[in-house]
Amino acid sequence: MQVEADVTVIGSGPAGLTAALYAHKSGAKNVLLLEREEELGGILKQCIHNGFGLEQFKKDYTGPEYAERLIEELEKTNVQYFLNTMVVSLSPNKTITAVNPEKGVFHIESKSVVLAMGCRERSRGSINIPGTRPAGVYTAGVAQRFVNIDGYLPGKEVVILGSGDIGLIMARRLTLEGAQVKGVYEIMDYPGGLKRNIVQCLNDFGIPLYLSHTVTEIRGKERVEGVVVSKVDQKMNPIGGSEQFIGCDTLLLSVGLIPENELSTEAGIELTPITKGPVTAETMETAVPGIFSCGNVSTVFDLVDYVAESGIIAGRNAAEFAAGDWKEERNSVEVTPGENVRMLFPQRYSFKDDLILFIRSAKPIEKPVNIELSPAGIRLKRLYARPNEMVRLKVPRDKLKDIAEPITVSITER
Amino acid sequence: MNVAKKHFTCVICPLGCEIDVELQGGNVVSMEGNKCQKGKEFVLQELEEPMRILTTTVPIKGAKWAMLPVRTDKAIPKRLLFKVIEQLADIELQAPIKMYDVILKNTAGTGANIVATRNMKRTATTRDVVQIDG
Numbered sequence: 017m018q019v020e021a022d023v024t025v026i027g028s029g030p031a032g033l034t035a036a037l038y039a040h041k042s043g044a045k046n047v048l049l050l051e052r053e054e055e056l057g058g059i060l061k062q063c064i065h066n067g068f069g070l071e072q073f074k075k076d077y078t079g080p081e082y083a084e085r086l087i088e089e090l091e092k093t094n095v096q097y098f099l100n101t102m103v104v105s106l107s108p109n110k111t112i113t114a115v116n117p118e119k120g121v122f123h124i125e126s127k128s129v130v131l132a133m134g135c136r137e138r139s140r141g142s143i144n145i146p147g148t149r150p151a152g153v154y155t156a157g158v159a160q161r162f163v164n165i166d167g168y169l170p171g172k173e174v175v176i177l178g179s180g181d182i183g184l185i186m187a188r189r190l191t192l193e194g195a196q197v198k199g200v201y202e203i204m205d206y207p208g209g210l211k212r213n214i215v216q217c218l219n220d221f222g223i224p225l226y227l228s229h230t231v232t233e234i235r236g237k238e239r240v241e242g243v244v245v246s247k248v249d250q251k252m253n254p255i256g257g258s259e260q261f262i263g264c265d266t267l268l269l270s271v272g273l274i275p276e277n278e279l280s281t282e283a284g285i286e287l288t289p290i291t292k293g294p295v296t297a298e299t300m301e302t303a304v305p306g307i308f309s310c311g312n313v314s315t316v317f318d319l320v321d322y323v324a325e326s327g328i329i330a331g332r333n334a335a336e337f338a339a340g341d342w343k344e345e346r347n348s349v350e351v352t353p354g355e356n357v358r359m360l361f362p363q364r365y366s367f368k369d370d371l372i373l374f375i376r377s378a379k380p381i382e383k384p385v386n387i388e389l390s391p392a393g394i395r396l397k398r399l400y401a402r403p404n405e406m407v408r409l410k411v412p413r414d415k416l417k418d419i420a421e422p423i424t425v426s427i428t429e430r
Numbered sequence: 431m432n433v434a435k436k437h438f439t440c441v442i443c444p445l446g447c448e449i450d451v452e453l454q455g456g457n458v459v460s461m462e463g464n465k466c467q468k469g470k471e472f473v474l475q476e477l478e479e480p481m482r483i484l485t486t487t488v489p490i491k492g493a494k495w496a497m498l499p500v501r502t503d504k505a506i507p508k509r510l511l512f513k514v515i516e517q518l519a520d521i522e523l524q525a526p527i528k529m530y531d532v533i534l535k536n537t538a539g540t541g542a543n544i545v546a547t548r549n550m551k552r553t554a555t556t557r558d559v560v561q562i563d564g
């Protein structure tokens with residue numbers, strides 16, 4: 017069986033929901049949204065804490081409220097969605113092969129495609145923690161699902177490795193549910209998550225944060241009985257003699273997220289090693305014409321507002337592409353990281369839209385800095401630059417129209 | 431008079447302004463680092479009585495999922511967070527529930543209500559089936 021669509025969006029988290037809505041609002045007649053789970057909303061459904069949509073809606077929503085708001089809006093449109101639908105392949109000419117219980121295996125021919133598959137958590141295997149392999153080692157997001165949706169407490173005495181936002185949120189959540197969180201251990205010498213989460217999730221509950229520490233051994237036969245933590249040096253190598261045993265029954269890992277790009281790779285889409293997402297233009301178009309990407313499949317964003325903003329751009333442009341109005345008037349230029357810049361998104365500028373740049377610094381700089389775009393001569397002043405806090409910088413198209421060479425972004429001390 | 435210095439990290443938005451305050455006899459004499467008015471309000475509230483939104487879950491029967499997410503409809507004193515959690519421990523809901531349905535009024539005397547943060551339809555769950563069979 018075969019389905020036809022103007023715009024097909026893969027994934028219905030905040031990025032996919034927004035992209036589908038804006039493809040519809042931008043005039044696409046036949047928009048199709050595919051979701052592998054049994055309801056729309058993606059990870060928002062388990063993120064029961066507040067802080068969503070502050071910039072976008074000027075409201076302090078929880079994840080489920082934010083999702084419901086988008087879903088209610090979507091239900092008023094003729095956007096079609098298929099649940100329990102797993103996309104198994106995507107070809108460079110935009111044929112999607114998917115499978116679900118009603119249709120079996122089927123194909124979708126779509127004029128344009130929006131990738132919104134999000135990201136997944138790095139696990140024990142990706143950081144190679146030595147020791148035994150007992151029950152009780154979970155990623156923070158899995159624990160979040162257990163507690164917030166399935167109603168299981170993963171453990172009573174918890175150590176958290178990594179200070180990413182989900183780890184911090186889970187430290188508070190498990191404490192409220194009666195578990196004892198013994199500490200959050202972070203290998204870097206600065207926290208991974210947002211500062212507000214350090215305050216309201218750790219400090220509020222007296223949970224200690226240990227920087228420059230990591231777990232060097234997991235102990236326990238059937239169940240985790242404890243972990244060995246060690247201090248690390250500046251090269252992040254454990255310092256001999258600093259080992260300390262912490263008794264616990266659960267270890268949560270909040271050690272980073274990786275964009276989920278198996279489908280993108282199969283479609284021949286070029287990825288970047290820094291973001292682990294597609295090389296993307298400001299229009300959210302990938303290197304394959306007509307395939308757009310948005311949200312955490314592109315790069316792991318700090319805030320849902322940023323995810324949604326990329327969804328708006330991807331949805332709008334996918335609709336334009338599907339309508340056959342897509343013209344590249346001139347060659348795009350590269351956007352490249354300069355001094356003190358580790359991550360940049362997007363990586364290409366194609367002179368169609370304003371350039372909304374997301375920048376992560378290579379190291380914490382606790383001094384006033386200039387964030388500069390050369391050769392555009394654009395300068396943004398900031399009081400500091402921190403790798404865990406993305407900087408968003410919007411550059412109007414007018415200011416970039418005369419550029420012919422690559423745009424370099426750098427951060428320098430003032 | 432002695433000047434006492436205090437430091438706050440604002441939690442109102444993701445910017446997380448670092449705010450330095452000088453106090454004289456309990457009164458704020460200077461404040462630095464807040465990028466907006468909300469930061470000032472946050473600090474004054476922290477000095478008086480720290481307030482937080484509480485989000486948690488309540489068990490629900492007859493729904494697709496075991497837990498319903500809920501929140502306080504306004505910030506409550508931080509010192510009462512666990513008291514509210516205790517109050518909620520005895521509650522078990524029955525689907526269907528609509529988003530913003532009030533689950534518990536005036537929780538722990540705070541004047542805040544506990545409200546649902548999503549719709550939860552009535553569906554047959556594995557749990558129901560087990561009960562019927564048993």
